[in-house]
Each structure stands twice: as structure tokens, then as C-alpha cells.
Amino acid sequence: MRRLKCIKDLERERKSRVIAMIHRQEVLSFLGIPIYKYITIEDSEEILRAIRLTPEDMPIDLIIHTPGGIALAAEQIALALKEHP
Numbered sequence: 001m002r003r004l005k006c007i008k009d010l011e012r013e014r015k016s017r018v019i020a021m022i023h024r025q026e027v028l029s030f031l032g033i034p035i036y037k038y039i040t041i042e043d044s045e046e047i048l049r050a051i052r053l054t055p056e057d058m059p060i061d062l063i064i065h066t067p068g069g070i071a072l073a074a075e076q077i078a079l080a081l082k083e084h085p
Contacts, residue, residue, distance in 0.1 A: 010061065017054040019047055020063040039069025044076045051077075056085045 007018045021043060047062075054060055062081060068074075 007063075014059070014061060016059040016061045017050070018061045018063065019050045019054075021047060021066060022063070023066040039066055039073045041070060041073050043069070044073035047077050048080050051080045051084055054084065060084055 003020070003022070007020060010016075011018045021039070023038065051060060060081065062077075
């Protein structure tokens with residue numbers, strides 16, 4: 001709830017759409033091998049949908065806090081932001 005309030009406050013202050021992808025630093029383990037949460041194609045689809053639903057005359061502020069992930073997913077997000085007027 002606190003994060004959502006901060007996002008809404010930022011949108012109001014900057015008159016923009018704030019899109020956030022925040023992966024908490026949780027370490028899962030599978031057979032003793034650490035597995036980290038990272039950007040997936042599904043994540044990029046959610047971000048792309050939010051970008052497409054943003055009116056053309058509204059700027060976008062993108063907040064990404066993640067250890068990385070699939071390059072294709074990140075590239076799709078970057079291209080969609082570039083194409084947003």
C-alpha cells in the first residue's frame with residue numbers, strides 16, 4: 001500500500017504515468033542452487049500493456065528495480081518506450 005501511494009503521489013506531482021517493476025531481493029533455492037527473481041517475458045508483457053494504455057500526450061516514468069533477466073524482454077520494453085510519443 002505504501003508503494004502504491006508513493007507511485008500515485010509521483011504521478012500527480014509529475015503529471016505522468018508511473019510504471020514500476022520491482023523485484024524484491026528474495027533468494028529461492030532449488031536443490032541448494034540459489035534462484036533469483038528476474039525480468040521475464042511475462043513481466044515485459046505487463047509493462048508493454050501499461051505503455052500502450054498510456055495516452056500519447058502523457059509522459060511515462062519507468063521505475064525498474066531488478067537484478068536483470070532476459071535481454072529480449074528488456075529490449076521490448078526499451079523499444080516500446082522509444083515509440084511512445
